[in-house]
Every structure is written in structure tokens, then in C-alpha cells.
Amino acid sequence: MFDIQIAVAKTNKYATGESGDTVEVVERPHGGFSVVLADGQGSGRAAKTLSHLVTTKAVSLIKDGVRDGAVARSVHDYLYAYRGGKVSTTLAILSIDLVTRTLVISRNSHCPVLLSRSGGPVTTDTGEFSSPIGIYPMTKPVITELPLEAHTYAVTYSDGLMEAGKRSGSPIDLQALVADCLSNVTTPNVTARNLADHLLEQALTLDTNRPADDMTVLVLAILPSPEKDSSRITPQVRSMDLHIPL
Amino acid sequence: MFDIQIAVAKTNKYATGESGDTVEVVERPHGGFSVVLADGQGSGRAAKTLSHLVTTKAVSLIKDGVRDGAVARSVHDYLYAYRGGKVSTTLAILSIDLVTRTLVISRNSHCPVLLSRSGGPVTTDTGEFSSPIGIYPMTKPVITELPLEAHTYAVTYSDGLMEAGKRSGSPIDLQALVADCLSNVTTPNVTARNLADHLLEQALTLDTNRPADDMTVLVLAILPSPEKDSSRITPQVRSMDLHIPL
Numbered sequence A, B: 001m002f003d004i005q006i007a008v009a010k011t012n013k014y015a016t017g018e019s020g021d022t023v024e025v026v027e028r029p030h031g032g033f034s035v036v037l038a039d040g041q042g043s044g045r046a047a048k049t050l051s052h053l054v055t056t057k058a059v060s061l062i063k064d065g066v067r068d069g070a071v072a073r074s075v076h077d078y079l080y081a082y083r084g085g086k087v088s089t090t091l092a093i094l095s096i097d098l099v100t101r102t103l104v105i106s107r108n109s110h111c112p113v114l115l116s117r118s119g120g121p122v123t124t125d126t127g128e129f130s131s132p133i134g135i136y137p138m139t140k141p142v143i144t145e146l147p148l149e150a151h152t153y154a155v156t157y158s159d160g161l162m163e164a165g166k167r168s169g170s171p172i173d174l175q176a177l178v179a180d181c182l183s184n185v186t187t188p189n190v191t192a193r194n195l196a197d198h199l200l201e202q203a204l205t206l207d208t209n210r211p212a213d214d215m216t217v218l219v220l221a222i223l224p225s226p227e228k229d230s231s232r233i234t235p236q237v238r239s240m241d242l243h244i245p246l
Helices: A044-063 A068-083 A174-182 A192-206 B044-062 B068-083 B176-180 B192-206
Strands: A002-011 A021-027 A030-041 A089-097 A102-108 A113-117 A142-147 A152-157 A215-224 A238-244 B004-009 B021-027 B032-040 B091-095 B102-108 B114-117 B142-147 B152-157 B215-224 B238-243
Touching: A002 A030, A002 A142, A002 A192, A021 A044, A021 B021, A021 B044, A021 B238, A030 A044, A030 A215, A044 A068, A044 A089, A044 B021, A044 B044, A068 A089, A068 A102, A068 B068, A089 A152, A089 A215, A102 A152, A102 A215, A113 A142, A113 A174, A113 B238, A152 A174, A152 A238, A152 B152, A174 A192, A192 A215, A192 B238, A238 B021, A238 B192, B004 B192, B021 B044, B021 B215, B032 B044, B032 B215, B044 B068, B068 B091, B068 B102, B091 B152, B091 B176, B102 B152, B114 B142, B114 B176, B152 B176, B152 B192, B176 B192, B176 B215
Parallel strands: none
Antiparallel strands: A002 A215, A002 B238, A021 A030, A030 A089, A089 A102, A102 A142, A113 A152, A152 A215, A238 B004, A238 B238, B004 B215, B021 B032, B032 B091, B091 B102, B102 B142, B114 B152, B152 B215
16 A cells, blocks of 8 residues: 655754754554654753653653644643743654554644645645744644545654754755655655755755754655565565664 | 664564564663564564553663663563563663663573674574563563674564574574675675565565564664765764555
8 A cells, every 4th residue: 555654864963962853763552653853952962851851751652552632742741840841842743643544743843844745735734833842831732634645745854954054044945845856757756765865965065064953854755555566475574774873 | 983773674474464573763861772672472463562562661761761671670570560470572672872882782582682793703692591571570681781893783583583484394594694694795894774684585485475473673783984085074964764564
């Protein structure tokens, strides 16, 4: 039926030791996957600790079977309770839910989720205002739910990517870059990997390889399954790759 | 310094809907990564629920900063307490710990961790007996800790891979396959991806593409960093890929 691809590319702010963004992918207990992206306020160790804390709580709840809207609310309530409304974090959760057979997008971030469905134009997930977690009481996510369909792309990122090139007066236009990449007729099924790498590369170029902030890009693609050779049994193989330069 | 690669390939027992093996990768709060592999007793939904439960507990503890030996003990104690010693699961945790700068291997499984260091022979992590979690009181993991060194490979798997070909009288020899792959002079730095794919492919061939059990292979490779172009700034990019056929 489908070939689901998730690709992440991340780098840290120039001259800092580590990125304040954290991404985790976990399986859902009833089937499917969730990707969590958190961007902790600031940069360096403090930001990393914050985004780590937030993703820890989120993945634990997701793996316990909690629905995504309640996960985002719970993580906010926890952060707000223990840090007294003094620290903020963005939180995006993209889930492939195999029970509802939907793509569920929960966003607490000013960075949108770019969407393209069935070769259609690249739009943002919702125009609704979304605030980060941790600062205001009763914060909740904006949620978009879409049926699983081939040729769907969902792209989100941390603000370091969204604001690339701003300081040098040539701000990145991510919506145009995604549209351009997806409309390339010579490569009809752009992989999540290629799209993620392309966006990060463009952002790094605009920041002349000295990122002004931590940058993370996350791409989820739903592509049609490759044609099967019906003359033989082909087991379905799931794979995962991580690549970490130290 | 290093280029850390983690690759996973998994498939399910022939004619079952889902794999009873679960693999999760998470970041460690003080720096580094942990990969958790659990193989739930039996196959199908019940095995999946079990391995999901075990990895949920494990990743939550790891992300909270608990040391790996205590994670394995805690997960065992939890399973033993709540399931009354009636269900068993294997559990392997491979961690890149950036505080101690070591590779930490914690194993509760009869499947060994194959190791190759600095181009040396392929050995098993330890001859010590290791029992799965959930069945016997006070179960603890066998632990191997190695300094981070380039050209290190750690390979582990679920028993579906280890017992491939057994029923047809031509059992797989994983140690020989890994040794063969790593000693190939034409490809000096075998990637974790290539090694994982090769092992699963060989196992599937021996089971004539009808796996007798769920199969998972997990490869962690520590390779030297690629040469840097010192004439320009090259930001370090971490990446992650998931590929899920539905």
C-alpha cells in the first residue's frame, strides 16, 4: 500500500557544542509511529536539557497509548507546573496512526507544518495561532488530521531553519523550496531524505555555514509502495538509520 | 573524530501481521544514544504488546538518566512483578555514552552481541550466561563496556535471525557472515546499513523468504570521521531515516 519515510537532519548553532533541538521517533502501541520535535528556549546545554525533558515526557506518554492532543497538553502542564511558566519550548508531534489510518499533526510552535497532498500545492497545516508550551496556562496544540494517502509530504522544522538568511537580508522561503523540490518532474517521488537534506543545505548556505541558531528539519513522506514482483514472496522489511558525527 | 552509525532491519514471521520485536533509539540526557531491542515471547499481537511494554519502560528510564544496568534490572523487576514470572522477553541495550566515552552493551538474551574492534576478529561480547527478563527473580544483565574506538562494530539480533535456516538443515553462521563482510578488502569501511541489510538478506534466503520467526538485526558501527575540507567550515549534521512499508 504505502511506503512511509521519515527523515531528520539537524545541526547546532555555530560555535555551540550541542543542539538545543531534540527529535525522537517511537512506535505507537496500537500500531504506527510518532515523531516528536522539541526546540528548547535559548541554545546550548540549558536548551538541550529542556528539549530532552519535554521529549522524554512526550515519548513516554505516546508509548503508553495516550492520544497526541492529551500528550501535548500533559507535557505543557508538567513543564508549566515545574518550571513556573518561566521556560518555553516548541513541540510538534507527527503521527502515523494505524488505527484511524490518519496522519495526525499536533503543533505548539510558530513554525508551521508544510503540507503537500497528492501532488497538490504546498500549504501550511492551519492558520490558527499556536503558542509554545510552558509559558501560558492551559496551552493546547493545534491539531490537523489527514487520511493516509500516497504522495503526502509533511515538513516541519525548528526556527533556526525558518530564520536562516534573515540576518544577511536574504531570508529562506521554505514553502517555495519545498514546492520547487516536489514539482521537479524528473524525480516524481522525492524521498523524505532528499527533501530534508536539500532544505538544511539551503539554510546552511544562507547562513554561510555558521548557523545563527540550532537547525532541525523533519520530513514525513507517504509514498506509494514500490511495485511487487508477484512471482515471489517478498517479506516487508522496516529499516532505521542513524548517523551521528562526534 | 568518529562517525557513529546505527542501522536496524526487521521483518515479521511469515503470515503474521506484525513483528513481536521492538527497537527504539533515544538520546541520553548527558550525551549519546541508546538503542533498545526487545523480543517478546511468542509472535503476533501478544508478543508485540510485550516487547512494546518493555521498550516503553526502558526508554523512559534511559531518557531519565538511569544507568543501563539499573534500567535492565528495573524493567525485569517491573515485568516480573506485574506478569508474575509468566512471560519472558529478551532485552539488549547498546549505548554510546559520551560522558564515559564508552560503548556499553547490556544483554538479557541468549543471542550474543558480535563484536569486531580495530579490524580484529569477530568475537562474542562475553561467554557469561545471560537469561531473558521476566521469568526468574533478581535477573540482571551481562554488561560489556568498551572505549569508543574507530573501526568498532557491534551486531546483535533476535533469535529469528539467529535460527534462520535451522529447519531446512542449513543454519546461518552469523559470526562467519559478519567476519566475511568486514574483511572484504574492496570496501574497507563497511557501513552499518550494508552490514544489517546483508545479514537480514542472508537469513531470509535461508528461510526461503518465509521467516520462521520475527527477525531483527541491529548494527552499531564506530567509523573514523571522513576527512574534512579545512578550507571551509563544515557544520556537523546528524541524520535519521525511517522506512516503513505498510
